[in-house]
Amino acid sequence: MTTGKRLYHYALQFKSIIAGALVLLTFSAAADLAGPFIAKRVIDIHILGIESVWHETEQGDKAVEYDGTYYKRDIYFNEGETKGAPAEIFQAGTGFVFVGEEVDADGDRSYSNGTLTIKNGDIEKNYPATALSAGDVMRFSAPELPGIVWLLALYFGLAVVSAFFQYWQRYMLQKSANRVIQKMREDVYARIQKLPVSFFDNLPAGKIVARITNDTEAVRELYVTVLSTFFTGGIYIIGIYIALFILNPNLAAITLLLLPILYAWMVIYRKFASRYNHKIRSRNSEINAMVNESIQGMNVIQAFGREKESIADFEKLNEDHFRNQNKMLNLNSLTSFNLVNVLRNIVFVVFIWYFGGESLEASSAISLGMLYAFVDYINRLFEPVVGMVNQQANLEQALVAGERVFQLMDEPEEEERGTELERYNGNVRFDNVSFAYKEGEWVLKNINFEARPGETVALVGHTGSGKSSIMNLLFRFYDCQKGAITIDGIDVKHISRNSLRRQMGIVLQDPYLFTGTIASNVSLGDPSISRERVEKALKDVGADEIFKNLENGYDSAVTEKGSTFSSGQRQLISFARALSFDPAILILDEATSSIDSETEAIIQEAMEVLKKGRTTFIIAHRLSTIRNADQILVLDKGEIVEKGNHDDLMEQKGRYYQMYQLQLGKGNLAG
Template identity: 70%
Template sequence: MKPGKRLIQYALSYKKIIFAALVMLTISVATDLAGPFIAKNVIDQHILGIESVWYETSSSRNAAKFNGSYYKRETNFSKGEPKGDPARILQVGSKFVFTDELLAFDGKRSLNKDVLTITQGAKTAEYQVQVLKGNELLRFYQPEIPSIIQLLLLYFGLLVVSAIFQYGERYLLQQSANRIIQKMREDVFNHIQRLPIHYFDNLPAGKVVARITNDTEAIRELYVTVLAAFFTSAIYISGIYVALFILNPKLAAICLLLLPILYIWMLVYRKFASKYNRVIRSRNSDINAMINESIQGMSIIQAFGREKETKAEFEKLNNQHFTYQNKLLTLNSLTSHNLVGVLRNLIFVAFIWYFGAQSLVPSAVISLGMLYAFVDYINRLFEPVQGVVNQLANLEQALVAGERVFKLLDEPGENVSQERIPRIKGNVSFKNVSFAYKEGEYVLKNINFSAKQGETIALVGHTGSGKSSIMNLLFRFYDCQKGKIVIDGKDIECIPRQTLRNHMGIVLQDPYLFTGTIVSNVSLQDPSITREKVEQALKDVGAARVFKNLENGYDEPVIEKGSTLSSGQRQLISFARALAFNPAILILDEATSSIDTETEALIQEAMEVLKKGRTTFIIAHRLSTIRNADQILVLDRGSIVEQGTHDELMALAGKYHQMYQLQQGGAELAG
């Protein structure tokens, strides 16, 4: 499904709010567009209406007194009211004249003292008239003032109504847009947590962050600004065309030529803008990824003096982003405002040509009110056209951003299972397990071993031998390609990942701490982990002595990654975290490698108690820490080459014996 359709689907989640906004928008547009009609009525009926036929009357109501008699416009007579002799008021240049004679025809007017001459082609007529003074002319306007005031008040009232509904429409549209983006961000973040670990192996964190923040913000702009502009423009343009057709169908038909021109322009613009925006969003994502990586590795960059190279790499990405931003800017500058200006001029040329031709035909002369209304509507017509053209860039950015977000949402994930099973015993078996991160490149080959409940299994071997891969498979961060892993007689691939992990705990070589406190990092905000359990877990791993000097004790603030704590302190918190969840299977991935000798001794003491009833897997480089393990698996290039207890492997005098002797010798030399 195309990004545009999917964005519409998201919008339909809040269709009631959007529908209410569109209703308010329609009312706002209708009341706003009534203005030129009212202005036309004021000009033609009440200001220029003075030239219509007047009749002598005996009533002074809505009448003007002149030469001792009352005169009333034909439109002001009530039904059945008697009419006297007719009269006319005519404008000749800047002067107004009164005559009680009816005109045989109208045409070009000229005034010579009290004689009015009207010429139409070869025909000429003369009339005896009286030139009106200022106060006399005002008397004839006086009856129109109440009607003009009423129309002006109506116009002002409609503007107030329009403003109120326009505010409501914008508020509702922005509210719906914020809710849509809130839902989209939650969907993206929730989906990220459903994605398998291998998805993040080749995708920098900065790129994921860019899709959740920058791309969704671009989409928010679509709902808040772009769609609002398009909806408003569509309704305004429709309303203006309706008004133009009411006023003059022929000229309105000429103005319709604007729509296909606008549509063709949109197609051409999107062809180029889409290409530029894809590169811009991609480079923006790359920049975020690099900044994130540089901040995390700033100590290494500065320690090895790589500032210049890092800056050069950043500038390369930034320059590419700048180049395509300029291309898009050039595209917008050459077309948006220029296009609207050209279209506006074309419409006004057609307008002048049409009204100029009409003025040559006396019978088809158009009123000043009609002229004003047309100019007003044509000016108004280009406001929404300008709005549409100006938002095309944001539209393309949003569609490209939507494409990137939906690509992430389309990645296959796994639903988080809420299923819970009774506590497992912890009998683990690997049966002919082979595994590869990349197809055909196996890092584990035919792994076979069994661990009984309560046993401690140690994995040793050189870097890259496959120790951590075994733990990744056991925790189901990955699934093996061949063979199977069985816990308590059941294939773990038949157990939902979250259900299985509910009975497992892990301590990584590089512990990860979240922003919060020591307590929150141990409990991970799990309501089942009480403060008493947290403190007991910290006590069991010997943390009481290590953290006793902290100002806030266990409530000491922890910033991102726990960078203000030592490696040993971070590891103790990570260790207590695993123990607080009381796992049936405990995995220690080189958990003591960053801990000093004294802290390691504390953990070793606690482990002797905590390992009871638990199946424990230990990956260790310090072979002295695993002498009491029930089984030691020696791995080399993805295969188990030796297996047994410490004493058995030492007696075997094989690879383990060699590794142990090297470490012991190194320790003696160090001593």
């Protein structure tokens, strides 16, 4: 499905609001476009109505007295009412003259010595006439004033109605647009929660953030501004063409040539604009990623004096973004306003040529009101055209942004199939497991071990030996390519990921805290975890001693990543978080590596109580923290090279013994 269709389907979810807005827009356009018709009537029927056929009549409504006789315009006679002798009034020069008979000629007029002369080419006709004073002209014009006032009131009323409907249609369109983007952002955010961890390994956080925020905001502009402009413009263009066909079908048919020209322009424009916008959005994401990375690693950048290099890298990326923006700017400048001005001039040339030709024929004379209405409608025709042309850049930008958002939403999510387990005991078995992140590059080879409920299994080895990979497989962040991992005899591939992870707790080497409070970071907003359970978990890990002096206690504010707390305090909160969920399996990923000795002692005391009934895995570099482990697995290049408890491995005097002696020696040197 194309990006445009998907955006259309999103809009359909709020079709009732959009349909209501379009109905209001139709009424608004109809009220607004009635203006030139009213103006035409005011000009032709009332303002210029004095220059029409008058008939002698009796004194009464709409009758005007002149030279002792009453006259009334032909159009004001009722059906069956007797009409007297005809008369006409003409403008000649700057004045008006009264002719006491019906005139059958048209052309240039002149008045001199009681004679009105009308000349059309070689044909010249003379009529006896009388010059009218200003008072006479006002008397003949007086019957038209009520009609003019009524039409002006109608014009004003329609303008108010149009403004009212226009306000509400814009409000409803923008409301529906906000709803669409709200739904889209919720869908995108929900989608990334279901993506595998491997996806986030390969895409910087800044790029994902840019798609959820910047790109969806660009799509919002599509619904709020672009589609509103196109809807409004489309309805106005249809309305204007209807009015033009009513006024003059021939000229209206000629102006229809604008439509294929505009369509051809849009096709050509999009061909180039799409290319530039893809690059612009891509560079924008890369800039977000670089800024995000720089902020998070600012201490490293400043510590190693890499500010100039970091600025240079940013400027290079920003310069590329600037070049593509300029290309887009040049494209818009060369097309939008220039195209509209050219089209406007062509239409007016055709307009002048057409009406100029018709004015040469007396039988096809065009009224002043008709001329006014046509000029007004043609000017109005270009207002939506200008708006639609100027929104092409935003339209293309929104489509590109929408495409990027949908690419993220189309990423394959983790399959959530398998058995739902209420509670498992935590008997973990790795049976000849091999695993590779990239095909052929094995990071784990033939891993075999078993961890029984209540046991503590420690994983040690140099960096890259495969310790964290074992935990990634246990959590099913990844699945092994060979062998099997079972919990209570059930292959983890047959257990749903949610069910599997729900009964696991993890404490990372660098714990992540969310904005909120200490208590909310322990419960993570889970309604099933009570306040009492939160406080008990904190107390069990000894956090009450650490946080008791804080003014707000466990309700003390936590900023992003817990930057206002020490490493030990963050670790205690993270440890309490894992325990509050009462996991069957507990994973400590080098959880004490960044903690001072005093805090480590507090955790070690709590761990002896908390490990009972749980299968505990400890990834450790500090071997002093795992002396009491039931099993110690020594890994090297993805293989288990030694296995046993502390005493067994010390007796073997193998790799573990060497590592322990090395750390012990460092400790003595430090002392």
